[in-house]
Amino acid sequence: MTTGREFTIFGAGLAGPLMAVFLARAGHRVRLIERRADPRRAGAERGRSINLALSTRGIDALRRVGLADGVLAGAIPMPGRMIHAKDGSLSFQRYSKDGTQAINSVSRSGLNCMMLDAAEREPGVEIVFGRRCVSVDFDRRRAVLVGGAGEREEVAFQHAIGADGAFSGVRASMQLRDRFDYQQSYLSHGYKELTIPAGEGGAFRMEKHALHIWPRGSYMMIALPNPDGSFTCTLFWPFEGPYSFAALKKAEDVLWFFRVEFPDAVPLIPDLVRDFQENPTASLVTVRCSPWHVGDGAVLIGDAAHAIVPFYGQGMNASFEDCVRLSEALARHPASVERAFEEFGRLRTPDTDAIARLAQDNFIEMRDKAARASFRAGKHAQHALERWLPGLYLSLYEMVSFTTIPYAQALRRAQRQRAVVLTALIAAALLLATMLLSLL
Amino acid sequence: MTTGREFTIFGAGLAGPLMAVFLARAGHRVRLIERRADPRRAGAERGRSINLALSTRGIDALRRVGLADGVLAGAIPMPGRMIHAKDGSLSFQRYSKDGTQAINSVSRSGLNCMMLDAAEREPGVEIVFGRRCVSVDFDRRRAVLVGGAGEREEVAFQHAIGADGAFSGVRASMQLRDRFDYQQSYLSHGYKELTIPAGEGGAFRMEKHALHIWPRGSYMMIALPNPDGSFTCTLFWPFEGPYSFAALKKAEDVLWFFRVEFPDAVPLIPDLVRDFQENPTASLVTVRCSPWHVGDGAVLIGDAAHAIVPFYGQGMNASFEDCVRLSEALARHPASVERAFEEFGRLRTPDTDAIARLAQDNFIEMRDKAARASFRAGKHAQHALERWLPGLYLSLYEMVSFTTIPYAQALRRAQRQRAVVLTALIAAALLLATMLLSLL
Numbered sequence: 119m120t121t122g123r124e125f126t127i128f129g130a131g132l133a134g135p136l137m138a139v140f141l142a143r144a145g146h147r148v149r150l151i152e153r154r155a156d157p158r159r160a161g162a163e164r165g166r167s168i169n170l171a172l173s174t175r176g177i178d179a180l181r182r183v184g185l186a187d188g189v190l191a192g193a194i195p196m197p198g199r200m201i202h203a204k205d206g207s208l209s210f211q212r213y214s215k216d217g218t219q220a221i222n223s224v225s226r227s228g229l230n231c232m233m234l235d236a237a238e239r240e241p242g243v244e245i246v247f248g249r250r251c252v253s254v255d256f257d258r259r260r261a262v263l264v265g266g267a268g269e270r271e272e273v274a275f276q277h278a279i280g281a282d283g284a285f286s287g288v289r290a291s292m293q294l295r296d297r298f299d300y301q302q303s304y305l306s307h308g309y310k311e312l313t314i315p316a317g318e319g320g321a322f323r324m325e326k327h328a329l330h331i332w333p334r335g336s337y338m339m340i341a342l343p344n345p346d347g348s349f350t351c352t353l354f355w356p357f358e359g360p361y362s363f364a365a366l367k368k369a370e371d372v373l374w375f376f377r378v379e380f381p382d383a384v385p386l387i388p389d390l391v392r393d394f395q396e397n398p399t400a401s402l403v404t405v406r407c408s409p410w411h412v413g414d415g416a417v418l419i420g421d422a423a424h425a426i427v428p429f430y431g432q433g434m435n436a437s438f439e440d441c442v443r444l445s446e447a448l449a450r451h452p453a454s455v456e457r458a459f460e461e462f463g464r465l466r467t468p469d470t471d472a473i474a475r476l477a478q479d480n481f482i483e484m485r486d487k488a489a490r491a492s493f494r495a496g497k498h499a500q501h502a503l504e505r506w507l508p509g510l511y512l513s514l515y516e517m518v519s520f521t522t523i524p525y526a527q528a529l530r531r532a533q534r535q536r537a538v539v540l541t542a543l544i545a546a547a548l549l550l551a552t553m554l555l556s557l558l
Numbered sequence: 559m560t561t562g563r564e565f566t567i568f569g570a571g572l573a574g575p576l577m578a579v580f581l582a583r584a585g586h587r588v589r590l591i592e593r594r595a596d597p598r599r600a601g602a603e604r605g606r607s608i609n610l611a612l613s614t615r616g617i618d619a620l621r622r623v624g625l626a627d628g629v630l631a632g633a634i635p636m637p638g639r640m641i642h643a644k645d646g647s648l649s650f651q652r653y654s655k656d657g658t659q660a661i662n663s664v665s666r667s668g669l670n671c672m673m674l675d676a677a678e679r680e681p682g683v684e685i686v687f688g689r690r691c692v693s694v695d696f697d698r699r700r701a702v703l704v705g706g707a708g709e710r711e712e713v714a715f716q717h718a719i720g721a722d723g724a725f726s727g728v729r730a731s732m733q734l735r736d737r738f739d740y741q742q743s744y745l746s747h748g749y750k751e752l753t754i755p756a757g758e759g760g761a762f763r764m765e766k767h768a769l770h771i772w773p774r775g776s777y778m779m780i781a782l783p784n785p786d787g788s789f790t791c792t793l794f795w796p797f798e799g800p801y802s803f804a805a806l807k808k809a810e811d812v813l814w815f816f817r818v819e820f821p822d823a824v825p826l827i828p829d830l831v832r833d834f835q836e837n838p839t840a841s842l843v844t845v846r847c848s849p850w851h852v853g854d855g856a857v858l859i860g861d862a863a864h865a866i867v868p869f870y871g872q873g874m875n876a877s878f879e880d881c882v883r884l885s886e887a888l889a890r891h892p893a894s895v896e897r898a899f900e901e902f903g904r905l906r907t908p909d910t911d912a913i914a915r916l917a918q919d920n921f922i923e924m925r926d927k928a929a930r931a932s933f934r935a936g937k938h939a940q941h942a943l944e945r946w947l948p949g950l951y952l953s954l955y956e957m958v959s960f961t962t963i964p965y966a967q968a969l970r971r972a973q974r975q976r977a978v979v980l981t982a983l984i985a986a987a988l989l990l991a992t993m994l995l996s997l998l
Contacts, residue, residue: 293742297797297841301741302733357737401737 123455126151126275128251128261129282132226133420133437135233135245137279139183140445142240150237151263151273153250153282158231168311169342169350170229171196171221171329171431173519179438185236192228194343195220200328201488206382210328211494215501219520221329221431223342251282254291256412261288277455278416279444281437284403286422292412305402305427305481307337308363309354312393314386316347323386324349331488332380337361338485339380351387354402354485363399402427404474410463414456417463419444424470429480430518432473432525439522440466469525476518476529503539511535563895566591566715568691568701569722572666573860573877575673575685577719579623580885582680590677591703591713593690593722598671608751609782609790610669611636611661611769611871613959619878625676632668634783635660640768641928646822650768651934655941659960661769661871663782691722694731696852701728717895718856719884721877724843726862732852745842745867745921747777748803749794752833754826756787763826764789771928772820777801778925779820791827794842794925803839842867844914850903854896857903859884864910869920870958872913872965879962880906909965916958916969943979951975 123146127134130152138148154160172193180186197220198212213219237243249263249271260272280288292298317323322343324330330341330349337356341349356362366375369391376384384390405425411417420437447462448455487493503511512521512535517528563586567574570592578588594600612633620626637660638652653659677683689703689711700712720728732738757763762783764770770781770789777796781789796802806815809831816824824830845865851857860877887902888895927933943951954972957963963971 297744299743301743303739303741304737 122146124149124276125279126261126273126277127279127281128288129153129280129286129420129422130234130237130245130247131230131281131283131420132233132434133441134279134281135230135237136179136183136185136438137281137419137441137444138237138243139185139233139240140441141448142237142243143183144445144448145242147242148237148240148244149275150243150245151249151251151261152245152247154247155266156234156245156247157227158234168226169223169344170226170434171342172224172229173221173431173435175432175522176435176438177222178522179442182442183236185232189224189229189232190222192345193222193224194326194345195222196327196329196342198328199488200325200330202330202332202380202382203489204334204379204381208325209494210325211488211497212501214516214520215504219516220327221519223329223344225344251280251287254278254288254416256291256295256415259415275415277414280416280418280422281420282422284405284421284425286418288416289405289407289418289422292407292416292418295412299406299408301404301406302425303404305404305478306356306358307354307481308357308399308401309352310363310394310397310399312351312353312387312390312397314341314349314351314383315388320347322347322349331484332383333485333487333489334379335486335489339383340484341383349386351383354481357399357401367395369395404478406471406474408463408467409460410467411456411459414454414459417444417459423463424467424474426470426474426477427481428477429484430473430477432477432518436470436473436525440470472525472529473518476514476525562586564589564716565719566701566713566717567719567721568728569593569720569726569860569862570674570677570685570687571670571721571723571860572673572874573881574719574721575670575677576619576623576625576878577721577859577881577884578677578683579625579673579680580881581888582677582683583623584885584888585682587682588677588680588684589715590683590685591689591691591701592685592687594687595706596674596685596687597667598674608666609663609784610666610874611782612664612669613661613871613875615872615962616875616878617662618962619882622882623676625672629664629669629672630662632785633662633664634766634785635662636767636769636782638768639928640765640770642770642772642820642822643929644774644819644821648765649934650765651928651937652941654956654960655944659956660767661959663769663784665784691720691727694718694728694856696731696735696855699855715855717854720856720858720862721860722862724845724861724865726858728856729845729847729858729862732847732856732858735852739846739848741844741846742865743844745844745918746796746798747794747921748797748839748841749792750803750834750837750839752791752793752827752830752837754781754789754791754823755828760787762787762789771924772823773925773927773929774819775926775929779823780924781823789826791823794921797839797841807835809835844918846911846914848903848907849900850907851896851899854894854899857884857899863903864907864914866910866914866917867921868917869924870913870917872917872958876910876913876965880910912965912969913958916954916965951979 125141125146126149127138128151130150134150138150141148177186180189197217198210201209201211238245248266251261252264254261260274263271263273278288280286282288293300314323326343332339337354339351339353341351343349358364366372372391372394376390403425404427407423410423419440426433443466444462447458451458500513514528514532517523517531565581565586566589567578568591570590574590578590581588617626620629637657638650641649641651674685678685688706691701692704694701700714703711703713718728720726722728733740754763766783772779777794779791779793781791783789798804806812812831812834816830843865844867847863850863859880866873883906884902887898891898940953954968957968957971
């Protein structure tokens with residue numbers, strides 16, 4: 119039967135509550151178990167506001183359960199990139215041919231609260247906070263939870279969903295089982311967040327409707343706008359080496375580095391040295407694993423199944439899309455949760471493998487190529503092709519950000535398009551050469 | 559100072575005790591902590607005898623501490639492969655040009671006992687059995703051990719060495735730290751062991767001095783001789799699919815399959831059906847990780863650092879070679895264990911990555927190519943080249959099995975040799991063609 123099953127979701131970040139809504143709408147009972155305290159009550163201790171880029175895939179998932187408009191109401195559209203050169207000059211690169219398509223800056227903590235509210239509104243959804251899942255016994259269908267004071271308890275479940283992030287406890291228990299393929303790989307770069315506060319009266323001190331990038335070859339800084347007029351900057355920088363988090367620590371060195379590399383940003387970040395010295399340096403991990411499920415006992419979604427680096431702005435969007443795909447698989451196999459779990463993982467893995475690779479590659483595009491004239495010319499040419507061949511040619515960035523074409527399919531189509539364009543260019547060159555020769 | 563440090567080695571299998579001997583000889587104190595009971599006292603419950611192929615790298619490591627002759631005394635040299643065709647016909651393929659080089663079948667449990675005896679003979683080495691390392695706190699330099707009755711205790715250490723195998727507890731704790739790259743990947747094939755008992759009076763019922771292979775394309779069986787006249791057979795077979803461990807379980811199906819595929823082996827395995835149904839089906843994992851060390855607190859060696867599949871017969875040999883390399887690194891940096899650990903891992907990883915790849919590739923060579931006439935012709939050509947170009951040409955198999963040329967270097971040299979031979983063949987063909995044309 120389709121309805122009336124019990125699902126226990128570990129992790130009430132972004133994918134967890136959305137999955138709960140999908141399951142509740144399909145008539146299932148859901149228990150959401152979250153490591154942290156309720157962020158809606160924690161108030162001041164919420165920590166730094168980090169923003170995320172919500173794009174078409176995430177919006178599509180939210181729209182299916184009526185949550186898109188509410189989320190977009192608090193979002194800031196970013197229809198393109200603002201490139202900051204070393205001399206302070208700016209250039210704006212549209213993401214789409216006519217500038218009508220945008221990715222949207224949203225606050226992670228704000229979105230988390232909205233998703234929790236949405237899950238809680240559904241009948242049959244219960245949320246438990248302050249319980250961390252440390253291990254799962256899939257055969258006995260029991261999970262060990264640890265509370266804030268270190269107290270342990272065991273909970274039974276019918277079907278578990280691990281939505282507990284890149285360092286998933288559910289996945290850690292899967293890794294101890296036989297024949298579980300697993301890979302975690304870190305970039306040699308880390309990141310640190312810095313804040314550009316709002317101007318007087320909440321004014322934005324840089325272009326509000328843009329994702330700002332300071333591309334510097336082997337590293338970069340980016341900034342996304344927040345609704346209060348501030349920007350959250352993120353410096354992506356090597357951990358080790360001559361210019362690195364390990365090498366530059368003293369106040370004067372940090373200031374010198376920023377003045378040379380990001381001169382236009384320095385006057386906008388009043389707490390630059392303190393932020394730099396006190397904010398944590400975080401690492402960037404890519405996680406791949408297979409299979410994502412254990413029988414009909416458990417399945418992974420979101421970062422727990424496929425953590426990716428942030429350079430394509432697709433982490434949250436891919437996780438929200440997982441919720442759609444898993445819901446569809448459960449609907450296709452009402453009689454067998456195991457078949458649904460297995461099929462979800464088998465069909466979805468090629469897509470998450472593709473976006474994992476694209477996200478790693480896009481770091482090089484953002485930090486290095488984006489600053490080059492040849493890259494700008496290429497983007498102009500892509501937009502021109504889109505105008506000349508509407509519906510036939512679409513850049514990879516747009517397929518990823520502004521459509522729901524499966525990631526792996528988008529990647530294949532981009533490769534085909536590149537081959538066709540290259541062939542056409544060679545043919546045109548040959549034709550031109552032939553014409554010139556015939557004139558001699 | 560060089561001497562007088564304290565090392566705690568987790569795992570007293572093969573690499574652990576050998577490392578203990580190396581360290582003791584260098585003047586350090588060593589505590590070896592082993593999960594299982596003392597295998598020298600466990601006697602009958604020792605379980606199935608599994609044999610391993612000891613070759614030059616392993617022998618070289620043992621020789622450095624005077625253990626090679628004792629181990630080789632109980633070993634059976636295998637100077638080549640005996641290929642068993644489906645029609646029961648046999649063909650012998652030498653490993654070296656003149657048949658003088660051999661890999662050696664040794665009993666894992668026998669070798670384990672000899673290594674424990676050797677470690678125990680060294681002053682300053684203490685062995686503790688029946689304590690499993692479940693977690694390590696590298697910052698506090700403490701490890702949590704669990705005894706056979708579930709009792710937990712914490713032990714302090716100065717420098718830890720994780721020699722605790724493919725499912726290392728030391729490595730599991732490293733994986734929880736930031737920026738630890740890790741990968742475990744399983745083959746879709748598993749393996750199952752079967753026994754060909756000795757004939758009357760301990761007679762060998764097949765050629766004693768050979769590694770027997772029944773190559774069957776997508777799977778294979780192999781057999782290694784034991785000193786008591788028996789052979790241990792290992793069937794490498796897919797877990798899933800039409801002909802697989804999942805598909806064939808019933809007695810008549812198993813017998814039918816063996817009669818069709820391995821007809822000459824069936825009369826030699828009296829307990830075939832019982833062995834097949836009762837012996838476990840084991841999986842085949844490759845593990846890669848980086849870095850192998852945490853400051854001067856801990857380092858991984860052997861399978862814990864780089865578990866590989868068995869198809870090149872190099873798992874134990876690579877682990878023994880690790881002990882040599884780590885000892886050398888410690889001797890090069892007497893004042894800094896951290897530099898020694900770091901350098902050991904940095905220099906050794908390219909070699910263990912190379913043998914991991916070669917071991918995976920060799921499965922295809924053994925199960926498929928070894929049966930083909932073209933493969934046999936290629937081996938003959940290689941041996942001919944070795945005779946014509948002594949010291950200049952050496953096959954990859956021989957560099958891996960019969961030299962201590964670092965694995966990565968052996969792989970590069972084999973690639974260069976292949977390019978040179980190919981170029982020479984093309985040049986010869988062109989020359990021949992020119993000569994033929996000149997005759998016309």
